[in-house]
Amino acid sequence: MLKEYNITYLVGFKKVSTHPLVPYDAQLCEFLNDLSSELRSCTEAVEYPDIMTFAFWCRKANITKYRADFEDGRTRLGLGLVFHITPSNVPVSFAYSFAFGLLSGNANIIRVPSKPFQQTDVICRVIKRMLDNDKYSKIKSMTAFVKYEQDDEINGMFSANCNARIIWGGNVAIKSIRKLPIQERCVDIAFADRYSFCVIDSQSVLELDDAGLEQLAEGFYNDTYLMDQNACSSPHLIVWLGERIELAKERFWSAIYSTVSEKYNLVEVNVVDKYTLLCKNAIEFNSISSFSNHSNFIYRIGMNELPDNTDELRGKCGYFYEYDASDISNVAHIINPKYQTLTYFGVARSSLLDFVVKNRLPGIDRIVPVGRSLDIEVIWDGIDIVKRLSRIIDVK
Amino acid sequence: MRLFKDYELMSVERSKIVKTMASSGTTGQSVSRIFLDRITAANQVKVLVKIASNFTGTKRHPMLIIDTKSAIKDRNLFSARGAGILGFSILGYDVTYALDEDMQLDFDAVGVFCNKYKDENILLFGFTYMVWEFFYKKLAKLGKQINLENGTLVHGGGWKKLSEQAVDNDTFRRLLKDVCKINRVYNYYGMVEQTGSVFMECENGYLHSSIFSDVIMRRTDFSVCDMHEAGLVQLVSLLPLSYPGHTILSEDIGEIIGEDDCSCGRLGNYFKIHGRMKSAELRGCSDTYA
Numbered sequence: 069m070l071k072e073y074n075i076t077y078l079v080g081f082k083k084v085s086t087h088p089l090v091p092y093d094a095q096l097c098e099f100l101n102d103l104s105s106e107l108r109s110c111t112e113a114v115e116y117p118d119i120m121t122f123a124f125w126c127r128k129a130n131i132t133k134y135r136a137d138f139e140d141g142r143t144r145l146g147l148g149l150v151f152h153i154t155p156s157n158v159p160v161s162f163a164y165s166f167a168f169g170l171l172s173g174n175a176n177i178i179r180v181p182s183k184p185f186q187q188t189d190v191i192c193r194v195i196k197r198m199l200d201n202d203k204y205s206k207i208k209s210m211t212a213f214v215k216y217e218q219d220d221e222i223n224g225m226f227s228a229n230c231n232a233r234i235i236w237g238g239n240v241a242i243k244s245i246r247k248l249p250i251q252e253r254c255v256d257i258a259f260a261d262r263y264s265f266c267v268i269d270s271q272s273v274l275e276l277d278d279a280g281l282e283q284l285a286e287g288f289y290n291d292t293y294l295m296d297q298n299a300c301s302s303p304h305l306i307v308w309l310g311e312r313i314e315l316a317k318e319r320f321w322s323a324i325y326s327t328v329s330e331k332y333n334l335v336e337v338n339v340v341d342k343y344t345l346l347c348k349n350a351i352e353f354n355s356i357s358s359f360s361n362h363s364n365f366i367y368r369i370g371m372n373e374l375p376d377n378t379d380e381l382r383g384k385c386g387y388f389y390e391y392d393a394s395d396i397s398n399v400a401h402i403i404n405p406k407y408q409t410l411t412y413f414g415v416a417r418s419s420l421l422d423f424v425v426k427n428r429l430p431g432i433d434r435i436v437p438v439g440r441s442l443d444i445e446v447i448w449d450g451i452d453i454v455k456r457l458s459r460i461i462d463v464k
Numbered sequence: 465m466r467l468f469k470d471y472e473l474m475s476v477e478r479s480k481i482v483k484t485m486a487s488s489g490t491t492g493q494s495v496s497r498i499f500l501d502r503i504t505a506a507n508q509v510k511v512l513v514k515i516a517s518n519f520t521g522t523k524r525h526p527m528l529i530i531d532t533k534s535a536i537k538d539r540n541l542f543s544a545r546g547a548g549i550l551g552f553s554i555l556g557y558d559v560t561y562a563l564d565e566d567m568q569l570d571f572d573a574v575g576v577f578c579n580k581y582k583d584e585n586i587l588l589f590g591f592t593y594m595v596w597e598f599f600y601k602k603l604a605k606l607g608k609q610i611n612l613e614n615g616t617l618v619h620g621g622g623w624k625k626l627s628e629q630a631v632d633n634d635t636f637r638r639l640l641k642d643v644c645k646i647n648r649v650y651n652y653y654g655m656v657e658q659t660g661s662v663f664m665e666c667e668n669g670y671l672h673s674s675i676f677s678d679v680i681m682r683r684t685d686f687s688v689c690d691m692h693e694a695g696l697v698q699l700v701s702l703l704p705l706s707y708p709g710h711t712i713l714s715e716d717i718g719e720i721i722g723e724d725d726c727s728c729g730r731l732g733n734y735f736k737i738h739g740r741m742k743s744a745e746l747r748g749c750s751d752t753y754a
Contacts, residue, residue, distance in 0.1 A: 334684050335684065335741075335742065336684055336695075336696050336715075336717065336741040336742070337715075337741050337742060337743060338684070339684050339685075339686070339696070340466075340696065340713065340715055340741065343713065344466050344467060347467055348467065348470065351467075351471060363685040364684055364685050364686060365685075
């Protein structure tokens with residue numbers, strides 16, 4: 069018996085066509101580029117920096133770059149229908165998730181955050197309007213944006229009929245979604261909770277001119293404070309390499325402080341949380357060697373040893389752990405599969421790549437310069453999403 | 465303050481602990497546990513009596529507790545409710561409970577009590593929410609009146625649930641007066657982490673720190689607020705000897721109104737509490753399952 073569920077279709081209808089397209093098909097790229105211009109000219113949308121970042125991301129120049137990386141001479145088609153369960157507390161992630169599904173040639177059912185975000189509504193309205201254009205009738209038949217309160221029956225219904233799921237969420241959420249049955253060949257991509265850290269060469273910080281230092285501080289701010297250090301790719305731990313580390317730290321943190329104190333809105337609950345975490349750390353960890361703060365904007369915990377469970381050292385809203393190392397390989401023991409992004413400054417990326425490969429590390433999928441930790445890419449969490457969501461038609 | 469929920473914080477040998485108090489822990493939260501040795505427990509009661517009697521008079525009066533007797537049953541693990549009831553009970557005699565085991569207003573008991581002491585001043589004590597939910601609402605619903613013209617009510621325990629129902633201090637007093645004619649209503653502010661050194665609300669509607677306690681309002685950089693500037697409330701108490709509770713950063717927002725010059729005549733800092741700090745809407749991708 070069919071039950072009526074309480075689902076709002078922000079875009080599209082119950083019936084979604086599951087005929088796939090070729091990844092990076094011209095009309096898909098054109099659609100995303102149109103979406104980019106529509107959003108950038110929409111007065112409601114320009115108010116939101118996160119929508120503008122997305123709009124900038126899905127413009128033609130960027131997608132063309134991805135497409136060039138993707139081409140390997142093989143013929144592919146999308147898997148069919150992708151069901152996306154997107155983060156409930158980030159307003160715009162669902163749009164990236166949709167773009168991934170679309171670029172790989174799939175039909176998409178996207179569950180948007182059930183929390184009311186203006187950004188969700190604005191983006192969905194623009195997409196809905198664009199899909200009314202006849203030239204996008206194919207994409208229209210392949211797209212639905214749905215909104216509903218957390219309900220495993222509904223999640224189960226969508227799961228049962230899809231060819232792939234993209235699940236964004238904490239470990240509990242993912243486990244619970246995983247319990248819902250899927251078809252035998254359905255592909256699951258779970259973007260689970262990850263841990264990220266940063267490595268900085270002290271000499272390089274000391275050699276920076278003022279403009280360079282300011283730029284570094286901006287970059288670091290964007291990696292961390294912009295999302296309250298709550299994004300999977302935001303660093304919690306900073307590993308310092310090189311000589312004259314104390315001097316470099318002083319210079320670095322003074323620069324961060326002037327950026328943060330100007331830009332960041334610190335509220336009561338943040339300072340209570342940080343102070344509480346400091347007390348908890350002091351109770352629980354023996355390897356803390358120092359504590360310093362720049363007002364309540366920056367809390368710094370010096371560690372003289374990194375425990376194996378370093379990935380449990382998580383700061384929020386400007387709370388960092390620091391460790392001085394003579395060599396990056398000294399921290400190899402802490403790396404486990406939870407580690408996602410390593411941001412770096414003043415360190416050769418080839419040496420970091422070596423660090424991961426030569427030590428045969430079970431974690432770190434991404435090595436990017438400071439300032440780019442939050443850049444979402446089609447290769448995410450070590451997965452080429454477009455390839456994973458499509459199939460090769462092998463011809464001999 | 466949250467640390468009391470995560471750790472067993474005590475500053476004396478465990479063998480010296482005679483009493484453990486637990487916060488009532490509203491709706492699904494973990495509870496704070498506060499460990500008392502003999503002297504701390506005794507001082508809490510003495511100081512509570514000292515502070516409260518400044519408002520209710522040193523003479524003891526017949527006492528009506530707006531709660532159920534079962535709130536004080538388990539003497540080993542005191543709830544904040546139980547501790548408050550027992551502490552305040554010392555101010556009165558012939559202590560009578562207004563609610564039965566099922567939290568129903570016991571009209572018989574209350575009727576007998578009021579009748580017996582109809583010509584005397586009586587003392588009432590209860591938790592704000594209990595008084596509202598099980599006393600006021602019941603009377604209002606039934607359209608009944610009780611004559612407590614000679615009563616003095618002391619109540620505390622926070623406004624969280626009441627502010628959800630859009631009931632503030634003035635509304636509380638006014639509506640309560642409608643059902644039981646009560647004139648003297650004193651709110652107090654305090655927490656289980658600093659039982660005893662409570663902050664009583666004076667006739668002008670301001671909370672007062674006593675000689676045993678103080679408050680400091682702090683900005684988000686932890687610098688001290690100016691007078692009339694709202695900030696995080698830090699609570700200071702002389703009483704804790706068996707646990708680290710002399711100075712506690714609360715999660716409330718308050719404002720100092722003045723010092724030593726309240727027209728009620730009491731010295732010290734006097735202040736207002738604006739409520740709980742705003743909870744965090746953290747950005748990030750940590751949870752989809754909501």
